[in-house]
Amino acid sequence: MNNNPSVRNLGEIKLIKFIEELILKKTGKALIRDDSFFFSLKGKKLEDNLVLNSDMLVSTTDVPPHMNFYQIGWKSVLMNLSDLIVKGVKPQGIVISLGLPRELKKDNFCDMVTGMIECSLKFKVDYIGGDINETKELIINPTVFGFKNPSKIIYRKGIRSNDILAINNKFGLTGVGFDILLKRKGDIKNFSNYKRSLQSVLEPNISEREAFLLSEKNLATSSIDSSDGLAKSLLDLMASNPQCGFEIAFDDNLIDIESVKFSKEFNVQLENLIFNGGEEFIHLFTIKPEDFSKSQEIIQANGGNLFRIGLVIPEENIYTLKKNKRSELNFHGFEHFN
Numbered sequence: 001m002n003n004n005p006s007v008r009n010l011g012e013i014k015l016i017k018f019i020e021e022l023i024l025k026k027t028g029k030a031l032i033r034d035d036s037f038f039f040s041l042k043g044k045k046l047e048d049n050l051v052l053n054s055d056m057l058v059s060t061t062d063v064p065p066h067m068n069f070y071q072i073g074w075k076s077v078l079m080n081l082s083d084l085i086v087k088g089v090k091p092q093g094i095v096i097s098l099g100l101p102r103e104l105k106k107d108n109f110c111d112m113v114t115g116m117i118e119c120s121l122k123f124k125v126d127y128i129g130g131d132i133n134e135t136k137e138l139i140i141n142p143t144v145f146g147f148k149n150p151s152k153i154i155y156r157k158g159i160r161s162n163d164i165l166a167i168n169n170k171f172g173l174t175g176v177g178f179d180i181l182l183k184r185k186g187d188i189k190n191f192s193n194y195k196r197s198l199q200s201v202l203e204p205n206i207s208e209r210e211a212f213l214l215s216e217k218n219l220a221t222s223s224i225d226s227s228d229g230l231a232k233s234l235l236d237l238m239a240s241n242p243q244c245g246f247e248i249a250f251d252d253n254l255i256d257i258e259s260v261k262f263s264k265e266f267n268v269q270l271e272n273l274i275f276n277g278g279e280e281f282i283h284l285f286t287i288k289p290e291d292f293s294k295s296q297e298i299i300q301a302n303g304g305n306l307f308r309i310g311l312v313i314p315e316e317n318i319y320t321l322k323k324n325k326r327s328e329l330n331f332h333g334f335e336h337f338n
């Protein structure tokens with residue numbers, strides 16, 4: 001008897017049963033079987049907005065070599081949570097639809113679902129349900145939601161000239177990780193000096209503290225998640241805030257030391273690792289100059305990080321400052337179909 005059949009031999013009903021059993025085992029909560037999914041609004045204020053995000057994971061574009069199925073499931077949830085958290089919104093529930101290739105093995109399916117459940121558990125999000133369909137490649141399409149008073153949401157729009165640009169983690173690790181996984185041949189164990197970089201791609205994580213604190217105290221004028229790379233995130237902020245741009249200090253506040261080491265060892269352009277890495281899930285904020293020190297003190301006192309990396313300028317362009325030399329940024333980050 002085959003203990004690890006393909007999903008084609010199991011069928012949708014059994015797959016749903018596996019998901020229900022895993023959720024009950026991990027969370028102690030049983031899924032409700034119905035035509036729709038329900039979430040109690042008990043305790044929610046009438047003036048709160050429902051905030052949603054849906055970010056699809058597709059195996060050919062979002063799953064690098066060496067990523068296992070548990071990690072795939074984890075990443076699919078985390079990348080959706082990040083987009084709510086950066087707005088200062090606490091994710092409450094998640095609905096996940098799955099497109100599964102018929103040759104997918106049961107064990108891999110269960111590992112993937114376990115990753116989705118455990119990521120949801122870590123961030124205290126209720127996994128409510130979803131849908132299953134047959135597809136040519138693996139597709140995971142979560143929809144995550146939360147509630148927030150609109151006056152406390154940190155939108156993309158709201159930047160003013162001379163605002164401070166800040167981040168809650170340093171850039172470069174995923175640039176290194178993707179370079180190793182996609183371009184370097186051989187066993188990734190040969191890159192033991194770059195474990196943090198590999199982990200940043202295969203087992204990404206995010207911090208909630210910074211966005212929640214800045215949101216509750218109305219200290220940020222804008223925010224964005226850097227999942228498409230730093231360069232693309234800056235361009236997206238500019239698109240929401242006409243007649244503004246950025247001057248970025250290319251220094252230790254911006255750059256993770258591991259990427260500097262990799263750049264020198266393998267002769268890889270450091271700027272490319274920093275600005276075009278992608279999938280960092282680092283959060284960017286703009287903060288009024290008079291509020292920055294206060295913001296940094298509050299966040300550090302609560303175990304978070306806030307690094308000043310630049311300034312908003314009244315010009316629709318992006319510049320980098322490196323050793324007192326100002327240069328126009330020529331990187332544009334990741335874009336589908338391009």
